[in-house]
Amino acid sequence: MKPDIKFPLAERMRPKNISEFVGQSHILGDGLFLRQAILNDHVPSLILWGPPGSGKTSLAHIIASHSIARFVSLSAVLSGIKEAREIMKQAQTYKSQGIKTILFIDEIHRFNKAQQDAFLPFVESGTIILIGATTENPSFEVIPPLLSRARVFVLKPLTSQEIISILKMALMNEDRGLGFLKNIKIEKDALEWLAEYSMGDARIALTVLENSVESIQEKLSDAAKTGKEIQITISTLQEVMQKKALVYDKGGEEHYNVISAFIKSMRGSDPDAALYWLARMLEAGEDPLFIARRMIIFASEDIGNADPQAIQVAVAAKDAFHFVGDAEGWIPLAQAVTYLASAPKSNASYLAYIKAKQSATEKGPLPVPIHLRNAPTHLMKDLKYGQDYLYPHKYSGGYVKQQYLPDQIKDAKFYYPNERGYEAKIAAYLKRIKHLNNK
Numbered sequence: 001m002k003p004d005i006k007f008p009l010a011e012r013m014r015p016k017n018i019s020e021f022v023g024q025s026h027i028l029g030d031g032l033f034l035r036q037a038i039l040n041d042h043v044p045s046l047i048l049w050g051p052p053g054s055g056k057t058s059l060a061h062i063i064a065s066h067s068i069a070r071f072v073s074l075s076a077v078l079s080g081i082k083e084a085r086e087i088m089k090q091a092q093t094y095k096s097q098g099i100k101t102i103l104f105i106d107e108i109h110r111f112n113k114a115q116q117d118a119f120l121p122f123v124e125s126g127t128i129i130l131i132g133a134t135t136e137n138p139s140f141e142v143i144p145p146l147l148s149r150a151r152v153f154v155l156k157p158l159t160s161q162e163i164i165s166i167l168k169m170a171l172m173n174e175d176r177g178l179g180f181l182k183n184i185k186i187e188k189d190a191l192e193w194l195a196e197y198s199m200g201d202a203r204i205a206l207t208v209l210e211n212s213v214e215s216i217q218e219k220l221s222d223a224a225k226t227g228k229e230i231q232i233t234i235s236t237l238q239e240v241m242q243k244k245a246l247v248y249d250k251g252g253e254e255h256y257n258v259i260s261a262f263i264k265s266m267r268g269s270d271p272d273a274a275l276y277w278l279a280r281m282l283e284a285g286e287d288p289l290f291i292a293r294r295m296i297i298f299a300s301e302d303i304g305n306a307d308p309q310a311i312q313v314a315v316a317a318k319d320a321f322h323f324v325g326d327a328e329g330w331i332p333l334a335q336a337v338t339y340l341a342s343a344p345k346s347n348a349s350y351l352a353y354i355k356a357k358q359s360a361t362e363k364g365p366l367p368v369p370i371h372l373r374n375a376p377t378h379l380m381k382d383l384k385y386g387q388d389y390l391y392p393h394k395y396s397g398g399y400v401k402q403q404y405l406p407d408q409i410k411d412a413k414f415y416y417p418n419e420r421g422y423e424a425k426i427a428a429y430l431k432r433i434k435h436l437n438n439k
Contacts, residue, residue, distance in 0.1 A: 009210035010203045012176040013169065014058050017065055022169075022202075023162045024055060027153050034153060041067045045123050045130040047108070047138050047147065050155025053201030056133035059155075060104040063131065069100035076110035081118055088122045101128050108132035109141035116143045123149050157200025164195045166202050167209055178213060186232040193234045197241070211240040255286075259294060266295075267302050271341035278337050282330055292318035295336055306346035306421035313339050344421030352415035359409055366406035401437050 015021045018038055021028065028035045037043045043063050048056040064071035072087050084105075091101035103119075105111070122128045123146065130150060134141060138152055158166075170177040171186065178184065186209075198205035212232050258280055265273035281291055296318065299310040317336035321329035375385035390400045403410055417427040 008207065009170060009177065010206040013166070013173065013206060015062060018062050021055065021058065021062055022165050023158045024059070024155050026156070028059075038063055038066050041069075043067065043102075043129060043131075045128075045150040047132045047134065047142060047150045047152045048155060049134050049136075049138050049152060051157050051200060052135060053198070053203040053205075054155040054157055055202070056155060057104075057106060060131050060133060064102060064104075067100075067102060069102045069129065070094055071102045071104065073104045073106070076105055076107045081111070081115045084115075085118065088119070088128060091122065091127045095127050102131060103128045104131045104133070106133050107135070109134045109136040109138075113143050116146055120145055120149075158198075158202055159200070160192065160195040163198050163200070163202060163205050164191055167191060167194065167205055170206055170209065178209075181213065183229050184213065184216075184232065185229050187234070190232055190234045190237055194237055197237070208237060208241050212236050215240050259291075262291075263294060263298055263302075266298055266337065266341040267345065269341055269345065271338040274337050274341040275334060278330075278334065282333075288321055288326070288329055288333060289318065291333065292321060295333075295340060299340055301350045302345055302347055303340065303343050304346045304349040305417065305423040305426055306344040308422055310340055310343050344423075346418050346420055346423045348415060348417050348423065355414040359412060359414070363406075363408060366408055369403060369406060371402075372404065399433060399436065 018028065018035065034043075048059060050056055060073075061071075070091075072091075074084060074087065084103075087101075087103060091103070094101055108116070119128070119130060120143075123130050130146075132138075132142065132150070138147055142150075167186075168191075171184075172179045174180050194205055194208060197208070209232075216230055216232070216236065258277055262274060262277035262281065265277055278291065282288060292314070296311065296314040299314040303310040313336050317332045320332035324332065370384055371386065371388045371390075373380070373385040375381045375387075380386075390402050392398050392400050392402075394400075405412055415430075417423045417430065419427060
């Protein structure tokens with residue numbers, strides 16, 4: 001029987017029960033809490049956190065299929081708190097009749113904190129069992145009181161093999177999938193290519209497959225008459241697909257994950273990884289000047305005096321991008337990234353400031369030693385401002401022993417240069433100075 005094709009393939013192939021569900025074995029494996037809770041109809045309030053196409057909505061519907069509870073679905077994108085309040089009012093009526101209500105909220109992070117507050121008393125009283133789905137980190141997007149009353153389950157991107165399994169089911173299923181098309185086949189390498197292209201998103205995989213089938217409808221009609229098979233190839237898939245959208249939300253968690261990986265790759269002296277994350281950001285549309293700012297900060301924080309030229313390279317890359325423009329601005333950025341990743345590393349100056357800041361805040365505004373004070377007026381000179389200051393350039397080697405810190409912390413030490421790169425020379429110079437001080 002031909003399926004109702006007015007619904008997209010991805011919607012038609014949504015699993016009907018837990019046995020049809022593919023993936024997420026780390027939370028749905030035999031004997032695990034969530035699987036048992038679903039099968040026993042004892043599911044508590046849940047937050048399902050995972051990337052698009054990982055099965056959040058499907059899992060919510062599976063929970064409903066295994067439950068005698070009333071199931072209500074709400075999209076935080078399409079609905080407001082007014083609709084939610086009406087649903088909760090109805091849930092109170094059903095509760096008085098001994099009927100549970102499962103309220104599924106897709107993209108729950110779209111509701112602001114005040115709107116999320118409205119669900120809290122109904123979750124606490126057991127009027128609703130709340131299942132929220134989100135692509136964003138619930139630690140930041142779901143209010144703590146609601147989060148504390150729900151179990152959080154993290155869904156992972158589907159593996160290529162899991163995507164292949166889903167695609168094969170769609171190709172074989174005659175009632176809901178494409179199995180009614182007897183003359184269509186997909187090449188093994190095309191199936192594998194599509195699984196990789198989908199980046200763990202089953203919806204993308206099924207949509208591209210469906211669009212590919214639609215693109216060869218005329219050939220299929222002819223093949224049905226002759227009994228000839230039509231092959232879906234990689235070229236077929238590529239013809240119907242749009243440019244791969246890299247998983248990168250400039251306002252969401254993935255933004256911070258990728259920039260974190262970029263910084264850590266440079267810090268770890270891995271130019272290849274740093275270039276990869278740079279490309280991920282640029283190709284996804286990240287602001288190149290945001291990247292340049294992070295590189296300038298990195299040059300000071302993580303390289304510092306081990307290579308004082310690093311910050312010059314980073315600033316030059318930023319200026320070069322401004323001058324060259326978007327089309328080829330990636331070239332100086334890539335050069336700077338490889339330089340920063342390959343440079344010797346030192347965070348000694350960064351740590352030195354943290355220690356100095358701590359001392360300044362703990363000790364308060366300690367008075368500047370008299371001999372270091374400026375004396376632009378006669379009164380200040382009479383008060384001995386600047387008196388006894390020793391001008392280092394008058395002394396051999398441009399150095400003379402002298403106190404520069406307030407009396408209360410005169411022996412404090414904040415900067416500990418390491419032995420990498422140019423900072424080794426700084427360390428040697430300061431060691432020589434210390435030796436002169438001890439004479």
